Amino acid sequence: MIKGSSDAQNPSKVPFYLYKFLFARTHPKPNSYTIAFVLKACSIASAFEEGRQVHSHALISGLLFSSPFVQTALLNFYGKCGEIGFAQQVFNEMSERNLVSWSTMVSGYVRNGLVNEAFCLFGEMQKLDIVPDEVTMVSLVSACAMSGALDIGGWVHAYVSKLGIRADIELGTALVNMYAKCGSIEKAKEVFDAMPVKDTKAWSSMIVGLAIHGLAGEALKAFSKMQETKVRPNHVTFLGVLSACAHGGLVSEGQKHWSAMLECGIEPSMELYGCMVNLFCRANLIEEAHKFTENMPIIPNPIIWRTLLMGCKRSKTLMGKAETFVERLLELEPLNDGNYILVCNLYASQSRWEKVKEVRKKMKERNIDVIMPGKSSIEIDGFVYEFVMGDWSHPEARAIREAVREMCEKVAAAGHKPDISSVLHDMVEEEKEKALLEHSERLAIALGLIKIKAPAVIRVVKNLRVCEDCHEVTKLVSRLYEREIIVRDRVRFHRFVNGACSCLDYW
DNA sequence: TTAGGGTTAG
Numbered sequence A: 001m002i003k004g005s006s007d008a009q010n011p012s013k014v015p016f017y018l019y020k021f022l023f024a025r026t027h028p029k030p031n032s033y034t035i036a037f038v039l040k041a042c043s044i045a046s047a048f049e050e051g052r053q054v055h056s057h058a059l060i061s062g063l064l065f066s067s068p069f070v071q072t073a074l075l076n077f078y079g080k081c082g083e084i085g086f087a088q089q090v091f092n093e094m095s096e097r098n099l100v101s102w103s104t105m106v107s108g109y110v111r112n113g114l115v116n117e118a119f120c121l122f123g124e125m126q127k128l129d130i131v132p133d134e135v136t137m138v139s140l141v142s143a144c145a146m147s148g149a150l151d152i153g154g155w156v157h158a159y160v161s162k163l164g165i166r167a168d169i170e171l172g173t174a175l176v177n178m179y180a181k182c183g184s185i186e187k188a189k190e191v192f193d194a195m196p197v198k199d200t201k202a203w204s205s206m207i208v209g210l211a212i213h214g215l216a217g218e219a220l221k222a223f224s225k226m227q228e229t230k231v232r233p234n235h236v237t238f239l240g241v242l243s244a245c246a247h248g249g250l251v252s253e254g255q256k257h258w259s260a261m262l263e264c265g266i267e268p269s270m271e272l273y274g275c276m277v278n279l280f281c282r283a284n285l286i287e288e289a290h291k292f293t294e295n296m297p298i299i300p301n302p303i304i305w306r307t308l309l310m311g312c313k314r315s316k317t318l319m320g321k322a323e324t325f326v327e328r329l330l331e332l333e334p335l336n337d338g339n340y341i342l343v344c345n346l347y348a349s350q351s352r353w354e355k356v357k358e359v360r361k362k363m364k365e366r367n368i369d370v371i372m373p374g375k376s377s378i379e380i381d382g383f384v385y386e387f388v389m390g391d392w393s394h395p396e397a398r399a400i401r402e403a404v405r406e407m408c409e410k411v412a413a414a415g416h417k418p419d420i421s422s423v424l425h426d427m428v429e430e431e432k433e434k435a436l437l438e439h440s441e442r443l444a445i446a447l448g449l450i451k452i453k454a455p456a457v458i459r460v461v462k463n464l465r466v467c468e469d470c471h472e473v474t475k476l477v478s479r480l481y482e483r484e485i486i487v488r489d490r491v492r493f494h495r496f497v498n499g500a501c502s503c504l505d506y507w
Numbered sequence B: 001t002t003a004g005g006g007t008t009a010g
Helices: A014-023 A032-044 A048-061 A068-080 A084-092 A099-111 A115-127 A134-147 A150-163 A169-181 A185-194 A200-212 A216-228 A235-248 A251-263 A270-282 A286-294 A302-315 A319-332 A337-349 A353-365 A397-413 A421-446 A454-464 A470-482 A490-502
Strands: A375-380 A383-388
Touching (some): A014 A032, A014 A048, A032 A048, A032 A068, A048 A068, A068 A084, A068 A099, A084 A099, A099 A115, A099 A134, A115 A134, A134 A169, A150 A169, A169 A185, A169 A200, A185 A200, A200 A216, A200 A235, A216 A235, A235 A251, A235 A270, A251 A270, A270 A286, A270 A302, A286 A302, A302 A319, A302 A337, A319 A337
Antiparallel strands (some): A375 A383
């Protein structure tokens, strides 16, 4: 009954209530099967409190330590509920670990965004000669997709072939997704074409991949082929189709697919509404987009308002409307620093400096600080390089900026209008950066910190620029030194400083 | 009758 009432499509707490009903009786007693089933049901429903109670029963009844099934189910439950610390604890306390328990821990890390931890654990598995299977590899491929690590992803793919691991439909889909997300759409297509069986998720993965690469025509062609092969599309498939239409400027095509989607009986989600709003906005049809938003049966979320605002910025019209969108957005999310930046940039792009001032004042009144700058990253030869606005610490920073500027010029020559203001702004800022670097180097030398290399000092300065206080910089650098943190690894240090930056009070 | 995996708007 407990297993039968658990349904991944319709998560509910019914299995837990049945378990509770059973537990209230003296007979029969739950066994390891019962606990494993109910824990799985709790992980599907993300029923954290309920699962914890089951954990406690498993412990008291002695079923936890006697059954690897119960232990792994519990480990999986914590991982799926986002409680990776508890999952780790269960894993550490396991007396005997098998391939399934290792794979569960790896997948828990990946699910919670801990890509490095997942790869470290995989390394430990290899040291212990535990041979991974297709399930383990799916998690690792997903980890690469999340972090944009194409080189490592390619290595994982090669490793799968080398070990002779069967690339089933899940692994195939994960590979298609990984290659597409990491920028290699050709390789994604190659893997997809080689898949003997393709289901809804596999097709969706390919369509979304083509859409994010701006290949609207190919995405729509893939969608027709999917329909020819009688594979039923779901809401994710339509996310791909509609975002392809949005990026390709295919408004009527998108509207046609929206109607077809409703006919399929797919309930439009917030994401799908968002795709349609974006479809109109990218075609400069802000009025239509707004009308569409007003007719939504659900309350639009901040993403929808931001999409509309970006539409206004792009079309450089309807600033009166933009003000309404700003109001809605700041009502919904008054504490999100990114919203204020977006609004400031919008007004600045229209040279409406009075409005910019007003927003900045509002930020001050509401104590909004911009703590984490947006960043981009790229992996080359297994090394992840991260970039933030105004970051000149990369040894080839100038060449990189020049290349971006050249690309923008080529795009402009092709008849498009790229926004290169940030690149130009960055290049002007280089001079200031140099001055800052010299200053921070002097500080470092004065403090006897020659062990900390210049790029590290720049980052410290950069992250403290928010408060524009050299005294703070000095304090931070000396505390780094006191703690004997000597920088060898750029990426690790970058993360470290970002962390430090977001908790200045701690420092 | 028990444990691990794939696609998701701006």
